[in-house]
Amino acid sequence: MAKAYTPGLLVTGFREHRCRRILPIAGEVNVSIGDVVTANDVVAETNLPGDVNPVNLANQLSMPASDVMDCVVVNEGDTVAVGDVIAQTKGIFGFMKTSITSKVAGTVETISPVTGQMIVRGAPLPVQVRAYISGQVVNVLPGEGCEIEANVAYVQGIFGVGGETAGSIKMACSSHDEELDAHHITEDMAGAVVVGGARMTAAAVARAREVAAAAIVSGGIDDADLKDMLGYDLGVAITGREQLGITVIVTEGFGEIAMAARTFELLKSYAGTEASVNGATQIRAGVMRPEIVIPLESTPEVGDGKRKYEEGQLEIGRPVRVIRDPYFGIIGEVSDLPSEPHVLGSGSKARVLEVKLPTGEHAIVPRANVELIEE
């Protein structure tokens, strides 16, 4: 039988997690295989080339580009300070010389006889790559970075904004279906990963930013609030570079939706523990979902390693989340997998499954509209 592949988000109390920490350009790696690192340790660093400042000498000296080289008084590779003369005309009998001075400090990178343009590059910009998760270095990529491995509890969100951060988990809501509002956020949540329940309100996010929380995680968010927060309407789900001062992760989706109880309980069981969080989301090639990674100090008891269900396979009894109206957000279990296509209310024919809802009712849902609760 064809596998009814249905993507699901990973929420697990234990996994061996490996992450690559790579510099944007070649640089120096500060760690060795076997080193134990914490999330904030700098594992690799480099210098990005500095800002580029073009100086159009031909224009400024009012001469053809081909004549510029005769007037340049510095060489490629020379260091110049603000106010240093970089080019000077010969003048008339040594008088009435026109001088061009550098408006920036840096290094002369190129002088073009074709265009009469000089490029002065500013001081290098240091870039540091941190470990992101606490764990052990298991691989070093010389000049590029390293790979860090740790035993972790892991929660994949559905959507996020903002980049990598870390902090200790603080539970703001007492249940998975409690809306996260401003009054849940307290001063002591500075630097913390704040965990709510259902939808996070705009006021909650604003308050979390005010108290300088590292991240805020909850079941859902209103798109209108996201738009206000970002200052623009997000067109495609490619995020992670926003500079909001906080990382925002929703675990279920947009709107009034409660966090999956299992996700909430897992995060709650690690309240007070340091977690690494990344809101970067990319729903295109090279799919990336936001994540909450909680390095574990000890390995929890695990079963025999056998999965109850085959990965990605729809099976009767398996818990699923409905991800489209009219049952959006409801978690139930597969009660039937009819093989024949079914006519939906929309009039379309589609392969469906029957879901037993928490109310005991059975609903027919297109197979495309459920996702597995993976573990």
Added chain:
Amino acid sequence: MTALDPERIKVILATDCGSTTTKAILIQYVDGAYRQTHRGEAPTTVEKPFADVTMGVINSVTEIGELAGRKLVDDDGRIISPATDTEGCDIYISTSSAGGGLQMMVAGVIAEMTAASAKRAALGAGSIVMDVIAANDGRRPHEQIQRIRDLRPDMILLSGGTDGGTKDKVVQLAELIAPAKPQPRFGSDYEMPIIYAGNNEAQTDVSEVFAEGGFDLQIVDNLRPVLERENLGPARDKIHDIFLEHVMAQAPGYDKLMGWTGAPIMPTPGAVGDILQTVARIQGINVVGVDIGGATTDVFSVFDETFNRTVSANLGMSYSISNVCAEATMPNVLRWVPFNMNERELRNHVKNKMIRPTTIPQTREALMFEQAVAREALRLAYKQHKEFATTLKGVQQQRTVGDTFTQEAGGETIVNNMTLDLLVASGGVLSHAPRMHQTAMMLIDAFEPEGVTMLAKDSIFMMPHLGVLASVHPKAAEEVFDRDCLIYLGTCVAAAGNVKAGKPAFSWSFNGMSGEIAGGEMELVDLALGETAMITLTPVRGVDLGNGPGKKVEREIKGGTVGVIFDGRGRPLGLPEDRSSCQSTVQGWIDSCAMYREEEETAAAV
């Protein structure tokens, strides 16, 4: 796979790996002809946990195998080839649009001239143009450099200067780009491809500027060799090559897929374009085709044998649905929906579709909303296409220097809805509409055809498969296209010109039937699939149906699964601004064209 002998190919397996769904078809030689016999589909598996595009291929092929009673995949998860009586296929071919959009930065010396040409080349090749850098774009050099550094394009197209002209300006542009060292989207080991398509005499100087490393400079012919002529082909082809080699290859599992196919994998839009050009050539007609996918909408046109293609990279029905709503604005989307919807909830629905792109509408309301979004995506994509497909493109038409300065948009569009003969729909929201009347109406509302236009849809999104098949087995492709690919929906007769609401616009008669269409009205008349009829159309003064304002039209029309749709709404199509009258107007059109009739009877099924 072994070398191909078309005579021995009797079982053909083809897939199209879309950004949302992987669609497979089986073509078999049956009773002396090639026919499409079975199809299967599965979600495209670029997502974890599989993160391998071939999983979706295998799932879709396995489904076909079950339906056909033919084992197509072996126990190791590989496609079985060659075919025996009960197993495998003789050739497996594939198209792919997985890998996301192509993001480019373009640069040219003068914004309105070489930079505009470069932008047209990039758009024509299907890219998102992230920014256009030009010497006269109003930004200071260090601002331009900062912008280049901030962008993370897949490649850069650099143009400037006419052949033999001054070269210092284009070299200066190169000197801005090189030290900026733009970082590519994909990985630090990826050398940023730079396509140089400017003054041929500056090639050496530009090469020297980029010689320092970190760039993969490719030089092609100048895209503006003289001021009066564009030559976009070489730059577009090169963009295409780099897209296939670098960007599309980022889709997980793509390398493996390339090893399975018996012919090079073609990009989906390229394959669709090939098959549409073939149809236009054989039938001697003007054709517009559209393929609306999850991330992008492709529009193809062949007018007077000139082919144009545009890819609207962020107009799509799942990954890009939120962008459609943002670009079109929610009020424009909602004008097509004949009932009230809560905008806050709708915004959340749209975002949920964006983050979970494979879901489908379960209720009629959800379906109507998605079809409303589709109208706007199609409308915007067609608008972009018309702006792109101008007299200067492709055919290298000459124009004077005076024209160059007076035509800011870069020439007149060659897209003429009045001379359009055939409008072909493909892509999930159009092809999978529960009722073909919905497909026809989405096409008419978005494209606003004028005069007499035939409407068709790709039955099961087979055009990409047939496009690539045509490159290895033209006979099989032609036979399947003829028999199984297009489903004719019918003919649209639409009034252009001075149409007045409620006043007679035109009268019609065919097959002993006749009627009159008033301004603002629509009417649906049966003419079955396979039937033809001679129609007489008499427009009132000022209204044009193809022969000029007020002039009678007599011509043959074809029937289809929908019939003949008379459209007296006028062009451009206007909807009432008042929400309540807009809803009742749209409901009137829905009723006139029987768009959701069957669903009302079957809606209780769920």
